[in-house]
Amino acid sequence: MSFERLNELKALLNKYNYEYYVQDTPTVTDQEYDRLMEELIRIEQANPAWITTDSPSQRVGGEVLEGFKKVTHQRMMMSLGDIFNEDEVYTFNDRVTDVIPNPEYICELKLDGLSVSLVYQDGVLQYGATRGNGTIGEDITHNVKTIRSIPLHIDFKGPLEVRGEIIMPKKALERLNEERTEAGLPLFANCRNAAAGSIRQLDSRIAAKRGLDAFLYHVPEASQLNATTHYECLEKIKALGFKTNPYTRKCKNIKEVWNYIEEVAKLRPTLPYDIDGVVIKVNDLDSQRRLGYTAKVPKWAIAYKFPAEEVITKLKDIVFTIGRTGQITPNAVLEPVRVAGSLVQRATLHNEDNCIRKDIRIGDDVIVRKAGDVIPEVVSSIKERRTGHEIPFKMITVCPKCGSPLVRKPNEAAYYCMNEECDSKKIEKLIHFASREAMNIDGLGDKIIEQFYNLGFVTCIEDIYHLDVHEKEIMDIEGFGKKSMDKLLEAIENSKANSLEKLLFGLGIKGIGAKMADTLAYHFGSMDALLNANYVQLTSIKDVGDTIASSLAAFKRNERNLEMIAHLKELGLNMDYLKVRDTGDNPFRDKTVVITGTLTLMTRKQIKDYLTSQGANVTGSVSKKTDLVIVGENPGSKYTKAVDLGISIMNESAFKGASGL
Known part of the structure; x- marks a missing residue:
């Protein structure tokens, strides 16, 4: 020995x-x-x-954790933008060729699993982490080690981070669900859910038995490998012992990319694992750097999503739900069916007009699909299969929660509950206020809010900021300990410092989405200024029309809303726009601007950041609504379209002089 x-x-x-x-x-x-x-x-x-x-x-396996530690990623793990058809593939290429002439692409299968970051030091795996919110993930090293296709040691000196996807093969899911059936446990709906559930087991012995696999496809810091292309990175990590996907292909042009997508669509059913599309990446790494990033996604990569899979099932019933604005939505209760890899039991029917137009009836065999592979919807009924026992759709006339009469507003297809005291409306409004896109109060999710509402702890927005009064009672609830309560109170306190647009969006005023909230907050600068604005002042702002002005007027007429704003002020919530804001006159204010071509005097981000700070709206495509196009070298199709439409054009040098950058 x-x-x-x-x-x-x-x-x-x-x-x-x-x-x-x-x-x-x-x-x-x-x-x-x-x-x-x-x-x-x-x-x-x-x-x-x-x-x-x-x-x-x-x-x-064998290590058992009490909980998952948080890991801050060395570089942000971004998501990808989605496209759904051939035209959008070519539009992506147009955006790329505006900056990079004749780009070479790498096409990869879009694996349907769980993103993972693997960090090595001098060849030894230090940790594996989930994507999380892109900035902070969870340490899953104890489970990553059980995946035999992930090397624990590589022949490499210094630091190296490699990213990829943890997946569950189809056969592994079948075996797992057979075992769960015998044990009387709920089945996993699809490979992705099973992979995510397995990798988040606190007991690594469970993960070790699940048959997980992993493909690696990205090195955030390619200089560590002395690589100049994405494909070269893949070859180098493969040589180090990482598993890369054999279906990855170089494409010389966008036509070859589309041909690859069509091939993969035919191949998809025969693959031993689930995929939901194709990822298209610019191969040259220097070109990737020149293309850069938006706030959320890289500009040098895109995800083509396959068209929604359509299946047939039985519509057992129609039930009605109520949203935060009081809008009533009919929903189909279905015989459980797998759609695009997941088990679907409900699907939206949108509104009364949709149900009548499609003649949807209880008892129908219906075609169901996932819109954008996300939201299940009923496409149509199969009328030739009817037996005569089907029940025609009938719209309800009172709120399913509070019993108040429903009202269909002029020029709208939807019905609304107008009762401001309706419990369902209140709960949905609270959920919206605390959501990530609004006030981002971590720990105050949908089910927690509903539970707190039913217990009387949170019945209005202001109550969220008085939750400390109920601390002892909340800690008596199963699953709520001192640690989770402290985290929740900290998140609530932190939300007070949010910029005005977050609060404005969180208030749920009809028609004011995240972008409109930012527009209004930027223009007026404070809540007081916005609430004091008249109709003319509001509608003079670009993109603000009668609907938004009327919504704000209705909001202000309600004394309860004004009392709420005053109370939130007293509680210390910020009421000002905190982003950089220019108040002087400038030639770019309220202009819609497009940037195209290869820039040499400054970066695209510098230009965009400056324009945004001056009140301009920077978009990616030229249309009749575009006011100005800023062009660099080899501007391409956007320049041509701007000329055809008679849009003002400014070259990079002129812009640099006008902006003083």
Whole structure:
């Protein structure tokens, strides 16, 4: 039992592991592999000081955590923008070629799993983390180690981060659901849910049994590999022992990209794992840097999503739900059916007109799809299958929650509950106020808000900021301890410092979405100024029409709303616009501007940031609503379209002079 034999066993097992799980070309039998593993474990048990974190024995699981630690990513893990058809693929190419002439693309399968970041130091895996919110994820190292296609040790000096996707193969899901059926447990709806549920197990022995796999596809800091293209990065991490996807392909132009998408669409049903599209990336890394990023997504990559899968099932019933504005929505209760990989039991019917136009009836066989592969909807009924026992749709006349008469507003398809005291409306408004896009109060999710409302702790927005009064009662609720209560109170306190547009959006005023809230907050600068604005002042702002002005007028007429604003002020909520705001006259205020071409004097981000600070709206495409196009070298199709439409054009040098940048 020598130290040399230990290292020999580790090298052999790592080699056989790589051959089996990455290359799919095993050179030893399972029995031989198991015999060597047992020998390694015996040596390590006899010599605990010899056990290292990268030992093959550490893959079997056994570590049990009390909870997941938070990990701050070294670089933000961004999501990708989505496109859904051929025209949008070519539009993406137009945006790229405005900056990069004749780009080469890399196309990859869009795996339907869970994003993971793997961080190594001098070849040893330090930790694995989930994407989380892109900035902060969860440490899942104890479960990552159980995935045999992820190397615990690589031949590399210095730091290296590699990102990819943890997936559950279709056969592994089938085995898992068979076991859960025998045990009387709920089944996993799809491979993605099963992968996410498995990787977030506190007991790594459970994750080890789930048959998870992983493909790696991105190195955030390619300079660590001395690579100049994305494809070169993939080749280098493959040589280091990472599993990369064999269907990745170089494409010389956008036509080849579309041909690849069509090939993959036909191949999709035969793959051993779920995919929901194709990822298109600019191959050259310097070109990626030149294209840059928006606030949320890279401009050098896009995700093509496959068209929604359509299936047939039985419509068992129609139920009605109420939203925060009081809008009533009919929803189909369905025989459970798998759509685009997940189990669907309900689908939206949108409104009364939609149900009547499509002649949707209870008892119908219906076609269901996921709009954008997200929201299930009923496409149509199959009338030729009717038996005569189907029940025609009938719109309800009173609120399903409070019983108040419903009102259909002029020029709208929807019915509304007008009772401001309706419990459902109140709960939905509270949920909206606390949501990430609004006040972003972490820990105050949908179910928690509904529970607090029913207990009488939170019945209006102001009550959120008095939750500390109920601290002892809340901590008596199952699942709420001191730690979670402290985090919730901290999140509530932090929300007071949000900029005005977040609060304005959170108030849920009809027609004021996130972008409109930012426009109004920017223009007026404070809540007081906005509430004192008259109709003419409001409608003089670009994109603010009669609907928004009327909504704000109705909001102000309600004394309860004004009392709420006053109370929130007293509670210390910020009522001012906190972003950089220019108040002087300038040629770009309220202008819609497009930037195109290769820039040499300044970066695209510099221009966009400046324009935004001056009150301009920077968009990505030229239309009749565009006021100005700023062009660099080789401006491409956007320049041509601007000329055709007679839109003002300014070159980079003139813009630099006008802006003083």
